[in-house]
Amino acid sequence: MSEKIKQYIVELFQQGKIKAFLGLKDESGHIVPHLFSNAEDLDGLNFGTERYQLNKILIQLYKRYPDVTIGILIRGCDERGLKELYKWNQLQPEKIIAVGIACSKEQAEYCECSKPYPDTCISGEQTPGVDNKTVKKIDSLEISERLNYWLDNFSDASSVMVVATYARCVFAMNAAWKRWNLLKEGKYRQKTPSFICLEPCIWLEDVLIADSAKRHVLQSYLLEPSTRR
Numbered sequence: 001m002s003e004k005i006k007q008y009i010v011e012l013f014q015q016g017k018i019k020a021f022l023g024l025k026d027e028s029g030h031i032v033p034h035l036f037s038n039a040e041d042l043d044g045l046n047f048g049t050e051r052y053q054l055n056k057i058l059i060q061l062y063k064r065y066p067d068v069t070i071g072i073l074i075r076g077c078d079e080r081g082l083k084e085l086y087k088w089n090q091l092q093p094e095k096i097i098a099v100g101i102a103c104s105k106e107q108a109e110y111c112e113c114s115k116p117y118p119d120t121c122i123s124g125e126q127t128p129g130v131d132n133k134t135v136k137k138i139d140s141l142e143i144s145e146r147l148n149y150w151l152d153n154f155s156d157a158s159s160v161m162v163v164a165t166y167a168r169c170v171f172a173m174n175a176a177w178k179r180w181n182l183l184k185e186g187k188y189r190q191k192t193p194s195f196i197c198l199e200p201c202i203w204l205e206d207v208l209i210a211d212s213a214k215r216h217v218l219q220s221y222l223l224e225p226s227t228r229r
Helices: 002-014 039-044 054-064 076-087 105-111 133-139 143-153 157-166 211-222
Strands: 020-027 030-036 070-074 096-101 121-123
Touching (some): 002 039, 002 096, 020 039, 030 054, 070 076, 076 096, 133 143
Parallel strands (some): 020 070, 070 096, 096 121
Antiparallel strands (some): 020 030
8 A cells, every 4th residue: 555655646746746745754663744845755654553633734834835735645534624624715625635545444443433535545445434432422411411521521721722633624713712811821731741732723713711611612512413513
């Protein structure tokens, strides 16, 4: 699979269809995001099971280089995120060339993914999707139980920021937690240390991270499946 995709990317460079390719690279045994600038640089290209939110990096690259066409390595979930970003004009599809790979059956089962392969699938077997048992379990709860579940999971600000960091198409035009005068420094402590990117935020605009705001958001957005975007 790796050689097939690598050759496909080499051809994109040689044909002048892309100026750079955003993928994963093996750096001293660690798989990390990397922006490949030419075909000769692809020796370290990696297609392991490690997951990074390359869509978030792509947004920043597009903002800085709006006239450059960039290729990106995607899976099924990444492609769904890209489509939403196109809808919200965060990216222009004519400036993005997606190179898709399918996830294995084991990966699909672990993530409970309904479509573990992208439409633009260059390599990999398109395995059947898996029902999301976790979502079904939450949806089966009574309203009060569901609210308590989300309030418990969003009991501190870091949980919300983790969503903002790791979701594939999350951003905000005017997020309140980017207004530092509204947040008390040092008040929200993470349960475990982690690196959090604060720039990409969720689409819930003008939401202040406070108990009352969280309760309002959870009640209006998370309780009823029919109201979700």
